[in-house]
Amino acid sequence: MSRFADKVIIVTGASAGIGRATALAFAAEGATIAIAARSEDRLTSLADEIKAAGGSALVVVADVADRDQVSRMVETVVAALGRVDILVNNAGIGLMGAVMETSPDDLKRVVDVNVYGLIWCTQAVLPHMIARKSGQIINVSSVVGKRAMPYMAGYCLSKFAVQAFSESLRIEVKPHNIDVIVICPTRTATDFGDTPLMQQSQRRLDLNGMSSESVARIILKASRKRKREVVISMGARFLTFCNGLAPGLVDRGIAFVWDRLAKPEK
Ligand SMILES: NC(=O)c1ccc[n+]([C@@H]2O[C@H](COP(=O)([O-])OP(=O)(O)OC[C@H]3O[C@@H](n4cnc5c(N)ncnc54)[C@H](OP(=O)(O)O)[C@@H]3O)[C@@H](O)[C@H]2O)c1
Numbered sequence: 001m002s003r004f005a006d007k008v009i010i011v012t013g014a015s016a017g018i019g020r021a022t023a024l025a026f027a028a029e030g031a032t033i034a035i036a037a038r039s040e041d042r043l044t045s046l047a048d049e050i051k052a053a054g055g056s057a058l059v060v061v062a063d064v065a066d067r068d069q070v071s072r073m074v075e076t077v078v079a080a081l082g083r084v085d086i087l088v089n090n091a092g093i094g095l096m097g098a099v100m101e102t103s104p105d106d107l108k109r110v111v112d113v114n115v116y117g118l119i120w121c122t123q124a125v126l127p128h129m130i131a132r133k134s135g136q137i138i139n140v141s142s143v144v145g146k147r148a149m150p151y152m153a154g155y156c157l158s159k160f161a162v163q164a165f166s167e168s169l170r171i172e173v174k175p176h177n178i179d180v181i182v183i184c185p186t187r188t189a190t191d192f193g194d195t196p197l198m199q200q201s202q203r204r205l206d207l208n209g210m211s212s213e214s215v216a217r218i219i220l221k222a223s224r225k226r227k228r229e230v231v232i233s234m235g236a237r238f239l240t241f242c243n244g245l246a247p248g249l250v251d252r253g254i255a256f257v258w259d260r261l262a263k264p265e266k
Helices: 017-028 042-052 067-083 106-133 155-177 212-224 234-245 246-260
Strands: 010-011 030-035 056-061 086-089 135-139 179-186 202-203 229-231 262-264
Touching: 010 067, 017 030, 017 042, 017 056, 017 212, 030 042, 030 067, 042 056, 042 086, 056 086, 056 234, 067 106, 086 106, 106 135, 106 179, 106 229, 135 155, 135 212, 155 179, 179 202, 179 212, 229 234, 234 246
Parallel strands: 010 030, 010 086, 030 056, 086 135, 135 179, 179 229
Antiparallel strands: 202 262
């Protein structure tokens, strides 16, 4: 029997991309999935897909940046399913643009969703996990939470905050038998780059990377093996290793490569 059979798992940002693939992968292992995001229609069609494959899913519409909606989301899940075994904090948005182009509202929104959203979800599930002395919090960060890139300072700082929060929390909750796992994907082929905050800059980031399904498989493996952190891809691990040794050299390398990755529009 799968390790995830009968587990209750909340996946935030489950209506698309990595979250959707992760929900499907956990459901295929026999877990009951609470799928959360703002787009009810997309969540409903995902729940139908999970149920058609013999799985079990609960739709919970919530904006993770809204603390009251997050509280209601977790109350709904606990009332309907009895507990939360695993929380996958995946909901996130990007923000492209030079520091001088970045508006206070856009910066606030990316921090509200990527940082506070993740904190509100964690704070809402922790009392339930602590009471049961068991649980896993899986935080989807990014390789740019290990080494920042130009023209996306707001997004990078949000992912550095996820790293810091996770490191701190991991030690606090270990006595309660709760794991904190950080996943750092690299470029993944999703709709992430199509949102207004990613499209508004004159720079465009090519996100043709690995598939959401591959990232989902890595998330399941990290959960099964109770990993501390997974930096996805050899290239990303090499980058973070080199950055520890020679950050100035890495700055120059990034400036060179970035011009090919994020081309200004003509
Ligand atoms: N794609 C990449 O290259 C890449 C690389 C590294 C890390 N990541 C990280 O991976 C995670 C997933 O990204 P993705 O590529 O799968 O992006 P995506 O395809 O754009 O999906 C993002 C998901 O987050 C949800 N979401 C956005 N704002 C939300 C909010 N305020 N409340 C609740 N849900 C919200 C969206 O649903 P609704 O719009 O329905 O709310 C959607 O389900 C993010 O944390 C991202 O930072 C992505």
